[in-house]
Amino acid sequence: MSSESSTATNTEFEAESGIVATLKELRYSPTAVSGGFIVAILIGMGLFSTIDLYVFDKQLITALLADPHEMDQINAYAPPSASHPMGTDQFGRDVFARVIYGSRIALAIGLIAVGISFVGGVLIGAFAAYSGGYTDDVLMRLIEVLYSIPGLVLAMTLMAIMGASIYNLFFAYGIIGIPAYARVMRSEVLSIREEEYVDAARAAGLPTYKILLREIIPNGFAAVLVQATLSLGGVIIGAAALSFLGFGVQPPTASWGRMLNTAQEALLIAPWVAAFPGLMIFLTVMGFNMLGDGLRDAMDPKTSLKNSYDEDNLPVPGADDSGTRTQTAVDDPTSPNIDLQDGGDD
Amino acid sequence: MSSTVERRREDADQALLSVEGLKTHFPVNTGVLDSIKFDRSRDGLPFTVDDSSVKAVDGVNFDLHAGETLGVVGESGCGKSTLARTVVGLEDPTDGIIRFDGRDVTEFDKEDERWFRENVQMVFQDPMSSLNPRRKVGEIIADPLEAAGRPKEERESRAMELLEQVGLESDYYGRYPHEFSGGQRQRINLARALSINPDLVIADEPVSGLDMSVQAQILSLMNDLQDEYGLTYLFITHDLGVIRNMADRVAVMYVGDFVETGPTEQLFTEPHHPYTRSLLDAVPNPNPDTTGVVAELKGDVPSPTNPPSGCKFHTRCPAFVLPDGFTEEGYAEFAEFRDDVVARDLDADGSPEVVVESYFDRNLPGDARRAVLNAVEAAQKGEWNGALESLEAHESPCDSVKPELEQISGPTHHSACHLPADEREAFEW
Helix, strand or coil: CCHHHHHHHHHHHHCCCCHHHHHHHHCCCHHHHHHHHHHHHHHHHHHHHHHHHHCCCCHHHHHHCCCCCCCCHHHCCCCCCCCCCCCECCCCCEHHHHHHHHHHHHHHHHHHHHHHHHHHHHHHHHHHHHHCHHHHHHHHHHHHHHHHCCHHHHHHHHHHHHCCCHHHHHHHHHHHHHHHHHHHHHHHHHHHCCCHHHHHHHHHCCCHHHHHHHHHHHHHHHHHHHHHHHHHHHHHHHHHHHHHCCCCCCCCCCCHHHHHHHHHHHCCCCHHHHHHHHHHHHHHHHHHHHHHHHHHHHHCCCCCCCCCCCHHHCCCCCCCCHHHHHHHHHHCCCCHHHHHHHHHCC | CCHHHHHHHHCCCCCCEEEEEEEEEEECCCCCCCCEEECCCCCCCCEEECCCEEEEEEEEEEEECCCCEEEEECCCCCCHHHHHHHHHCCCCCCEEEEEECCEEHHHCCHHHHHHHHHHEEEECCCCCCCCCCCCCHHHHHCHHHHHCCCCHHHHHHHHHHHHHHCCCCHHHHHCCHHHCCHHHHHHHHHHHHHCCCCCEEEEECCCCCCCHHHHHHHHHHHHHHHHHHCCEEEEECCCHHHHHHHCCEEEEEECCEEEEEEEHHHHHHCCCCHHHHHHHHCCCCCCCCCCCCCCCCCCCCCCCCCCCCCCCCCCCCCCCCCCCCCCHHHHHHHHHHHHHHHCCCCCCCCCHHHHHHHHCCCCCCHHHHHHHHHHHHHHHCCCHHHHHHHHHCCCCHHHHCCCCCEECCCCCCEECCCCCCCCCCCCCC
């Protein structure tokens, strides 16, 4: 029912540039919508498991499925059934419950590691481009040194030095991601710093950090945001890979990579133990990549995801807000297609 | 009105802004590695160092007194904007002194810098790109106040007050720049420059991005604000009509230098420098009965990287001073020969007569011909300086001696030209 209000206000947002407009345009991309749907489910699972773990002490999931950490040796490697929809692993723990709890770790790694890379990369890239000269050269060469080492190897080295823990995993993947963001941000800022409003801020006497944070970075955000969604999937895979190799999340915490690692011992007799976490990793990465692709298309000023003319979506004269229009649809049997229109848009 | 201005009114002799020998050069190649060029023909190592620079502003002097408007006009690329940006501190000067209120701007520490920013503000050219699209206009207007460390409440009320003063509404505080038209945006630009109550406002082509009727509105607004706050304007433009409306004094700029300065009316009615005259000639005349504009100026502005010798305008000057006995074409050949001597590379070999024949198709005056023959002889012996010396007597002052700004008529009308001061045609405009 919200479609009317959004079409009415659409014209106002047309002139707006940047993130808000981009997000609005995303609605017209089927890829981005399905990606967003997957990501939304994932976030739902993550939120549920976090609340369940800290507020209810695993009571909710125990009531619904089973305690993800509770061992039940008699039922080890039980195939999927009504009581265990995804079967059980070698200790008889419910795979479904563990998959749900694993989403919490996967999301946390994705968001926190990408957050670290994002903030670090944006600040370094913007500062380098704005300063120019030797500062720029030195910073970017250092960044490139970091870029030249393969990510997984660097992460393993860092984890080996700092010790295997989930916090070090955040940190390692955060550091690895910085170069990509710094380079994207730098190229954006190189053009933004020539804008007159940056000169105006300098002439007004604003200090450099305010110019960077208020004039430059917000205007270069869009491209880095795409980079962030696109790399989220990669980071989650990487973290799963590290867990699989034994460097990342330590047992008994449920993580998809660690689940895959233990499941390989019984791949033939109990393939479900490996299949479901693997499927989750696949879906997660696909969801984030689809969302990122949609974002990238929405951001491209040369293409418009929105159809220029949509016959089913013409504003109806005389019906201003959704309330009155629904009213007419119910009261007036001569206009059945208005009702159709109401539901069809969302 | 700020106290500095009042104080200066009593002490009228001191200029508010005084600029001496200001130079702003930009290196053509950034960095040491970029400036090394491969050059096969060179002896020894086949590399040369190219340390040439674009001389955007090259030795500008002027004084600006409190309450007056100095207009700077010139063609595109003559360095007007760089001059404005250097004065306001957006570019670092290569050489020269900028004094604001008697104090050297380039030696300011942080505290002085803040004081300078509170007294000098700038209005930018492009109304579309000079406002950050992501910020509310009220906050943009209050930027100079924020930089000066004023509290938030004061900034807000001042921004609303200013919005009304420049002819907008105070409710516009929370709107974004894209919601305004070009003229409204330029009003916002003005409001930003005025928010801190500066003494000096530097306006870099503030109306060139606007259409005619809006230009008039902005200009009259600027005039009103000047009367109200006793502002001093340094007004940069390429539009002679605008400058005649706004300025008390005008400076005409050509390739980084002022060529003529004077009171507006005098400069427009009795221009002395041929460049000023050519500029005034190029203004379209709205009278349909007169013939169209004849562009006296041909070609482009010479490269500021390697400006012409002597008077920078001599390559395009319609009033070029020819030495005795020379025709225009003859002197062009003479100049070409002299350039080769300067470059130490003559185009022809053989006896001096043969070389002279290859350079000159037209008859030279007798003593000039002798001088050229002597020069060729000297050059062939490798005495290039001697060759140049023997040519000197026959050079035009225009391409050999750099003219200085000299008083023409009245105490403040100056022109940098070799033409005599009284040789000045009355000008209809």
